[in-house]
Amino acid sequence: MKIGRAPSKVMHTSETIKTKDIEVLTFRINQSRFGVDLDEIHELIELDQAKQRECKTTRFEDEFRLGGLKIDYISPKVLLPKGLVASGILVDQVQEICHVSIDSIKPLPDLLKLFCQTRIWGTTLIDQQIVFLIDLQ
Amino acid sequence: MLKKKKSQEILEIVEAKQNETAIADVNVVSIKLVIFTLQNGYYAFGRESIKEILPTGKINAVPGVPDYILGVINVRGDIESVIDINGFLGLPEQGAGSSKNIIIAEGAGVRSGVLVNTVEDVMDFPEDSIQPPLTSLNDKIKQFVIGETEYKGKSVTVLNAKEIFKNISTN
Numbered sequence: 163m164k165i166g167r168a169p170s171k172v173m174h175t176s177e178t179i180k181t182k183d184i185e186v187l188t189f190r191i192n193q194s195r196f197g198v199d200l201d202e203i204h205e206l207i208e209l210d211q212a213k214q215r216e217c218k219t220t221r222f223e224d225e226f227r228l229g230g231l232k233i234d235y236i237s238p239k240v241l242l243p244k245g246l247v248a249s250g251i252l253v254d255q256v257q258e259i260c261h262v263s264i265d266s267i268k269p270l271p272d273l274l275k276l277f278c279q280t281r282i283w284g285t286t287l288i289d290q291q292i293v294f295l296i297d298l299q
Numbered sequence: 300m301l302k303k304k305k306s307q308e309i310l311e312i313v314e315a316k317q318n319e320t321a322i323a324d325v326n327v328v329s330i331k332l333v334i335f336t337l338q339n340g341y342y343a344f345g346r347e348s349i350k351e352i353l354p355t356g357k358i359n360a361v362p363g364v365p366d367y368i369l370g371v372i373n374v375r376g377d378i379e380s381v382i383d384i385n386g387f388l389g390l391p392e393q394g395a396g397s398s399k400n401i402i403i404a405e406g407a408g409v410r411s412g413v414l415v416n417t418v419e420d421v422m423d424f425p426e427d428s429i430q431p432p433l434t435s436l437n438d439k440i441k442q443f444v445i446g447e448t449e450y451k452g453k454s455v456t457v458l459n460a461k462e463i464f465k466n467i468s469t470n
Contacts, residue, residue, distance in 0.1 A: 193359075194362060195359075226362070268377060268378050271410070272409045272411065272468075273468070276468055277365065285371070287373060292359045292373055
């Protein structure tokens with residue numbers, strides 16, 4: 163499934179920040195909820211499609227170096243980041259695409275900034291649930 | 300002469316008592332402590348380290364962080380981390396089920412929630428009532444202890460929030 167919009171022109175940073183919303187694809191890993199900016203995603207495909215395309219797929223816990231965390235995937239899908247379409251990241255329980263206001267995005271708490279080498283860059287609340295925002299690259 | 304109203308007399312008595320206390324306080328330096336329990340033991344942080352006391356709510360786990368970082372909570376739209384300090388004090392890890400409060404504390408430039416069993420009281424203690432920590436205390440734990448005092452007949456270990464957060468942020 164191709165995600166989102168027609169290719170857009172390259173936006174300068176100041177123009178990007180002027181947009182008040184970003185669109186975020188959310189998914190669940192174990193009990194935690196994650197979100198990725200749609201601008202980072204090329205495509206979301208099924209696992210067997212990834213195999214057919216001989217796409218290198220990395221498990222979420224390996225890609226984000228979650229040290230020993232074991233994920234029992236329930237309904238896995240493969241996220242293909244923009245610019246890296248030959249390799250994807252395995253995610254679980256893909257949920258929805260949400261409009262997230264930049265004003266609602268919070269940086270990680272102090273302590274987590276020290277430890278999150280895992281490219282978790284912020285948090286937001288969606289339906290009163292905490293969603294961790296991640297960088298795919 | 301008009302008889303004083305009863306309420307006026309009562310207020311004068313109350314004011315006189317407050318003035319007695321105030322005079323006593325000038326001569327005694329006191330420290331305000333927030334007293335809480337962990338694993339049936341009594342502990343305290345200095346009031347200046349405490350930003351807020353909350354009931355325990357849903358703690359959202361964060362993958363890939365040390366075990367003592369239990370996760371994050373939503374506090375009126377802001378996201379705060381929550382830690383379990385039992386390990387720093389040589390206590391067994393506590394389950395969130397036995398905990399009723401989260402203390403939001405700040406120290407060494409770090410702010411975080413600390414999961415505790417219960418918050419018992421906030422009160423002033425004369426500074427000289429806080430005794431140095433026991434010499435028999437393990438060195439690893441002693442670095443986090445300011446001293447010992449007493450509350451309702453129970454021994455209270457006064458902790459140094461700044462040192463605990465400093466230890467977390469530098470290790």
